[in-house]
Amino acid sequence: MSRSKHLPVPPRTDTEALVEAWGTRIDAPLLQLALVHRSYANEAGGIANNERLEFLGDSVLSIVIAQKLYEQYPDVAESDLSRMRAATVSQQPLAAAARRIGLGDFVFLGKGESTHGGRDKDSILSDTFEALIGATYLTSGLEEARRVILERLSFLLVDAPSRGQHQDWKTILIEHAQAQGLGEVSYEVEGQGPDHQRVFTAHAFVSERPDPIGAGQASSKKHAENAAAQDAMSRLSPEK
Incomplete structure (x- = not known):
């Protein structure tokens, strides 16, 4: 060279x-x-x-x-x-x-x-x-x-x-989506229940697909999004 x-x-x-x-x-x-x-x-x-x-x-x-x-x-x-x-x-x-x-x-x-x-x-x-x-x-x-x-x-x-249980799955999903040409990652989050027992449901999306690629529930928005990203990776990783 x-x-x-x-x-x-x-x-x-x-x-x-x-x-x-x-x-x-x-x-x-x-x-x-x-x-x-x-x-x-x-x-x-x-x-x-x-x-x-x-x-x-x-x-x-x-x-x-x-x-x-x-x-x-x-x-x-x-x-x-x-x-x-x-x-x-x-x-x-x-x-x-x-x-x-x-x-x-x-x-x-x-x-x-x-x-x-x-x-x-x-x-x-x-x-x-x-x-x-x-x-x-x-x-x-x-x-x-x-x-x-x-x-x-x-x-x-x-x-x-x-490590598989405690990873920053949102970051991992972003990396995977970029590598596979799936576009930008986004989330839709909805909360249900009283304030002291709020449950959040998150759906993960990529811009190149119309339907959610993963879903997750948790007691906070952050953890619900991470759970959705983890679910998405379990579905997407065979494509890697």
Whole structure:
């Protein structure tokens, strides 16, 4: 990859250290591509970026985590498995995994992203993490990608059931809707009952679909919306 002298260089370019932290070899051209964010590619004259690798890595990640949860929790219902998977492969936990290996310091970013904290943005870190998965899959195949994924995300999988119950589902739904091209997320909330026993019912919508995609009830609007988002993710996550 040619580098313009006018574009920022990542704080670290010793990719051997990244490969060691990642846990497996990646073909050099694929590794380089996995680290190129769209902002850098655009400012460099439209060179290739990591989004196709991210797309591939997202699919590999989803099937690996789905199979792991299926095998690890044989008595858990499908809807709960879907929630656990969503809580593991969403933006925030993947960004946390990326921070553990210092991934942000290796990413090629455009001037704007580099100046405004892009190296620690959840979206950039999680996308680059998925791009590395895609590059690993193309280099070494599914089984090696599986090994690395389970190693890198082991800290998330140990408490997947509890994390699945206590996630910020509204944020997870927004991320999923954006990734799947479902449009903006909104909620309609109605309250019933006396003030001291008020029950709120929320319905979640996305702008690309006419009908509600999830529903939930709780004693507050906030928790009702979160429950609706959780219900929506249990229905939508098989589409991921």
